[in-house]
Amino acid sequence: MDEGIIPLDAETKVSERPADHEAELRLWLRLLTCTTLIEGEVRRRLRDEFDVTLPRFDLMAQLDKAPNGMTLGELSQRMMVSNGNVTGLAERLAEQGLLDRRAAPNDRRAQIVSLTAEGRRAFRAMARTHEDWIAEIFGSLGAGEIEQLMALLAKTKSSARKALTERQTS
Amino acid sequence: MDEGIIPLDAETKVSERPADHEAELRLWLRLLTCTTLIEGEVRRRLRDEFDVTLPRFDLMAQLDKAPNGMTLGELSQRMMVSNGNVTGLAERLAEQGLLDRRAAPNDRRAQIVSLTAEGRRAFRAMARTHEDWIAEIFGSLGAGEIEQLMALLAKTKSSARKALTERQTS
């Protein structure tokens, strides 16, 4: 590569041109490839078998775990998407009769959404098949490997969150 | 978490339900969460620091590795996105003067795209910073852990590809 100019804050410990972080970069690309591959396949199957989009399925999955429903804001946090995104998704699911919206009891700004009976039935049917797909896709991994991956990904997640937080508060 | 008890709906065919694949499902969710978290942060930083979108950065990254350029089809395959998607991205990058399009010598259907000098310069500058971000985000992982993750993700990828292929040919 090229020699690179050392930035002004040379008093910090990174005064030398940092070693290249090729290993981390390749790990990130592999992680991304893996996820993209699987996500694409799941999206395709949901569309082909159930005529549903992945974002709608994800939203329903969150609501299925919350029998009493939750606010759009909570949904947005759990899905890790923007508020406006959830507004639109909920709108379309409500149009389909799969989702119910009601005003929050103590806060007139908020509304609580939950699955309708039909929505719950539809989701449960899809979820069962979906679980089989996932089992199939990860089928070559043994129980021990799954456990290892879980642990390493947990560590990765907390590493990423740490980087996010540190930047946020600096 | 819940302990695998099947809630509600006990009257449905829950009794003959095959072994649950909860471990695989949780692994998939964790993989997705991890990737989404990191991808979102990278997108945010690219936008804030360089005013570029992640898809455009990804496209440029592919072209940077191919000094002689490549066809849109090849780009689409490598990026794992649809052809139409690449058409639009390339269009916008060409408008910005970062990308050059020329007819393929032997095939009048195809066009070969490559980075302009400006595009290459812009990408290299972004890539250096990007690599530092990734190193920071994965900073809590040791070399051994990175190696382990690489291996397990390679296995996961091949497991997923196998599931895709088998379905495709059945």
Place this chain on the structure above:
DNA sequence: TGAAATTACTTTAAGCTTAAAATAATTGTC
């Protein structure tokens, strides 16, 4: 109390993404 700040949500504009259909050029087959 009441103004300021915060919170929950919606709207908007721009861009990303896909599947499917359409167009145009090339290749295979007889």
Place this chain on the structure above:
DNA sequence: GACAATTATTTTAAGCTTAAAGTAATTTCA
């Protein structure tokens, strides 16, 4: 050489996604 099949790309329609700005309700606190 015809002509069917394939390939490379573009177009279209629908939906997803975000950031930023806007609206309305709630909370904070002097």
